[in-house]
Amino acid sequence: MSSMFGKRLRVSLFGQSHGECIGCVIDGLPAGEPIDLEALQAFMQRRAPGGAYATKRKESDTPHIVSGLYNGHTCGAPLTVLIQNSDTVSRDYDQLKDQPRPGHADYPAEVKNRGFQDHRGGGHFSARLTAALAAAGGICLQILARKGIHVGAHLFSVGDVMDQPFDPLKVSMADFDQARTGFPTLSEEAAESMKGVIDAAREQLDSVGGIVECAVIGMPVGIGEPVFDGIENQIAQAVFAIPAVKGIEFGEGFACAKMKGSENNDPYMWQDGKTMLGSNHAGGILGGLTDGAPILFRAAFKPTPSIGLSQHTVSLSARRDAILEITGRHDPCVAVRAVPVVEAAAALAVLDMILMRED
């Protein structure tokens, strides 16, 4: 397992779903950055379980900083956040050691870890770990904001229902604020339709996938460390750490495969004494470097693999087919709560690249 991310900023995530606590260490933070703990708690609350469209697991998800903070500011030492696991009901998972859940890491994790995997609630592979990612990213978001860089996301789609997309050139703080109020969409009609799709999936003991769209505004031009640590490589590496992500695309993404160069190229214009872009098909990234337009990407989330419907699996001990009935508490659409987690992952990637810039 390798749960460390970053070049200049290095983030280590730890914990298992049903262990004592989860958390993160952030090594390499600049000293002197004030951390607003209430704002951090509020950010994490957007991800926290307990809402109508989320798992019924109750967790207060209070980030507790045990190192790296002194008099309210980062002090240059590694910053460590602990988050207690309180509401763990491990008996829900006892059968899963023997009968791996389709769509989960249970089986390959058991193989990789030679039978020693902590299978309770998915262990280190659990979506619970995204609380630690959110804590790390939430701290980065505060530091980025003071540099004029803001990250925001919304639920782009659930099943066949689409939200209004971000305007590629004009996406703004107002859009981010809109998506942070209530259900994480820009359009209230889309929110209602999505809720209907999710409710229907839940009633069918099933789940549904979705797409999260994320933007970063205020980035200087020329940030990124190609060819292997360009902005796209970095964000992709961070975002694929979120369980259930199966695809990522920047700007036009897969759609640009059907486009002509004359359609997809973003022309430059001389405006207000500087070089500006006339469109943003590139998602703000050329050659792995920021080009001055908003960074824009979308991450595809698969439907929650834990569903109430019975499923075919195997019994590893009995060495035969088996039918699995999953009980326990699960989000019918993981993409909903993933919205702030995508922001957090993007924040880690972007702050690391900002700190890599030569000054």
Added chain:
Amino acid sequence: MSSMFGKRLRVSLFGQSHGECIGCVIDGLPAGEPIDLEALQAFMQRRAPGGAYATKRKESDTPHIVSGLYNGHTCGAPLTVLIQNSDTVSRDYDQLKDQPRPGHADYPAEVKNRGFQDHRGGGHFSARLTAALAAAGGICLQILARKGIHVGAHLFSVGDVMDQPFDPLKVSMADFDQARTGFPTLSEEAAESMKGVIDAAREQLDSVGGIVECAVIGMPVGIGEPVFDGIENQIAQAVFAIPAVKGIEFGEGFACAKMKGSENNDPYMWQDGKTMLGSNHAGGILGGLTDGAPILFRAAFKPTPSIGLSQHTVSLSARRDAILEITGRHDPCVAVRAVPVVEAAAALAVLDMILMRED
């Protein structure tokens, strides 16, 4: 710039489009691996320029190994490959220092590198660098093959024309061989249609995008180092090093955002005394770990940004709008020659993960 990749295996790419040579260093290769130089040359030939659907730039692209090989085998020392740049016509690019090409890294690279960017042919950002990536990956492919792991790709689509996809569970060496013969598709009809689309784009002085699909067969179960170095994170980091890639998806990818959990989950079956998968919507990856099914992913390539049509840009010196006419030699569809490069990138990522496994 950060052109180094890998954890256990570490690959450093170097060179600029119009410099003396490009190449790579591979640090961390196991000793005692025979390297078949003819096979390496043949692999690189699939990427080489000169064909009907490629740039007219002539390069022999002969990989020259200057270290790390002794008596035909890796000797444990870093393996270095040099590839000469012979056919460089730098006058083609002289105006581009002032007038950045839309869709290229010219402008952000000039900002990042404070005016010292080697702009000739795109410098280090050029697709020419994929020859160095192909050399590194070609060596990894040979080592993987001896472990029973094979990587193959084909041109999944060009514009609106689609090739026959890989069968997610049954993709085989025969498919890979088929795609390596002539135009890189599984279907000959698709090849002819794609050629028509590319010819039409070329005649219009335009370009067109495409998608490359790649599979890895023979992977053991449980390979990958989640949460940040899982198979998806790793392959994504490597594949986004290929210029023009704007998206990547694994298994159903973006399509799974419209699916139900009951549709997308891959059931397990007990078959021939072991755990097998009944479908492969996950692209062979669960929780960042291989699950035993073929790894399957697709990378979206934008249309070549260098087109013959005149484009709007700016003159950085004159500080005003400008009209750019790009001359020089360019592929009308970069996805065609990218097919072996995607294999190479996947091979780097996969071999690194294989070497990370605890034994």
Added chain:
Amino acid sequence: MSSMFGKRLRVSLFGQSHGECIGCVIDGLPAGEPIDLEALQAFMQRRAPGGAYATKRKESDTPHIVSGLYNGHTCGAPLTVLIQNSDTVSRDYDQLKDQPRPGHADYPAEVKNRGFQDHRGGGHFSARLTAALAAAGGICLQILARKGIHVGAHLFSVGDVMDQPFDPLKVSMADFDQARTGFPTLSEEAAESMKGVIDAAREQLDSVGGIVECAVIGMPVGIGEPVFDGIENQIAQAVFAIPAVKGIEFGEGFACAKMKGSENNDPYMWQDGKTMLGSNHAGGILGGLTDGAPILFRAAFKPTPSIGLSQHTVSLSARRDAILEITGRHDPCVAVRAVPVVEAAAALAVLDMILMRED
């Protein structure tokens, strides 16, 4: 700050002397390793404060594992150890923010961290952090022992008093056991003399330096990743993380600068059907690789910089010279308690290299 170590095994240390807790995350541990918590506690006790020749600070130093352990075995997830800071008397340190202590990191840390340094007790620079290093190393020692690799150290010298050195070829578990009983020397006479030197320094409100010698036995031949991650590079990088270390030497070390090649070279002999070494001037390392003889190195510790004698310093606020009187509790000879910490640092370095070996 960069408190992360290792290539394959990656250890992150965190915490400040007077923060809530200190600890470590170990990422990349193989799964299935049993961890004996009592043995870990006993190992850490050797470093713990409170003895006659140590600071009077009282700390139980109980390692509390909050992740990575399941049913008594490593489970493949990052292993996190927390150690509470209980007996922190921060008023002892209040003046030091203004008047940096000679020989401590106070002043450069304040500059580096732009005035935001947590100066209480030296913050992250405190020798208190070696408890976290000891926890990480203590876990590695248990894993190494099951591979037949053992690490032991003793107090080689204090001031002018020298212990009996390890026999370079025959150093054994019995020697390690001897040094773990009571005062950490091989010779009881040396122990008594050293205590006298330390007592005298304490009475003079002064401190004294020392040297720790460490051996690793049972290493296979050919371990190490030269040229930058050879055994010497690795151990040196780990050992210089211990505060107060000012030098490291392997085998004959500085003495070999006065030797002839014919004296210093270790001849090979064919014995019992294998290649053996006739002497061990090299400290078990040739070209950065283990050669089969015991690894042998010595680390020099400076005298504790915190002394009771008044010292010249400056007042940063008053911008003038000042006289500093340090109160508080300090070891008169840090080398004594450093003995197990050197073992811990060596264990981290060696286990990382063992895991890097290609199998």
Added chain:
Amino acid sequence: MSSMFGKRLRVSLFGQSHGECIGCVIDGLPAGEPIDLEALQAFMQRRAPGGAYATKRKESDTPHIVSGLYNGHTCGAPLTVLIQNSDTVSRDYDQLKDQPRPGHADYPAEVKNRGFQDHRGGGHFSARLTAALAAAGGICLQILARKGIHVGAHLFSVGDVMDQPFDPLKVSMADFDQARTGFPTLSEEAAESMKGVIDAAREQLDSVGGIVECAVIGMPVGIGEPVFDGIENQIAQAVFAIPAVKGIEFGEGFACAKMKGSENNDPYMWQDGKTMLGSNHAGGILGGLTDGAPILFRAAFKPTPSIGLSQHTVSLSARRDAILEITGRHDPCVAVRAVPVVEAAAALAVLDMILMRED
């Protein structure tokens, strides 16, 4: 093998003694740095073979930069230097595959590399590789000099003969220049005595060890990334990449183990409106951070293991003892030519740390 160094700046060394060429890639260099090729050549000449107190191997050691340089300046792309191996006489080494040389890496390298080691001239373990290290370091030295940071070294001792040491607080460019003229000492008398010692060793078909002392002046306060990448950890990791180094010490080093705290602590003084140090026992480093005084360290070099005297070894094929007679050309004292290599290693370590500083 892991021949990559650095965090922000990443240097990859490659090549074998008798391969086609050796060289380095430097990834992460800032763009816009002019590189003076003549100065680089002159720097490398100080290390080059051919002088009276060096091997008779003839190498022009011309650094040939094939990437990363454009119009005489770094362009942000990885900078690659090639150095041809011209005068390779491999027959000198043929017997060594079977009969490993005492004091060399031959035997452990053969084990590590499973019999595939390029044994000719020591392969990648050869001191020949220090030419690549010198090239990388020589480039860093030029960049450091423009920041007011200078690195210089001299031959501190050979056998029992000692040069005049650097003045810990006042070491200056004049001292560096002195040591760069002729034999690398500060004192001409010491030079003559050392030559006598070396001549005597050569005549006895033997070799002799030595110590190199190195200083870095002009460093800002607070540079370094403790606890694992502090200045001492970094320099040690770099310097132990030089073959034959067996020890390193900073400031008083091993001598401080015999000192009292009151003797070893460096007092602060308020002088010229800033904080200054009254002595420099710490070698300019406190807690892994620069304190404003010159960085001062010494590296111990063992006597050249290749000697003309016959030595005991084994025949790996015959599985019995053997007597080895080494022919070929070897420095009787590797420390002499190592002086600029130590400067180069220090320059890599220091520039990496300078680039890590948050601005």
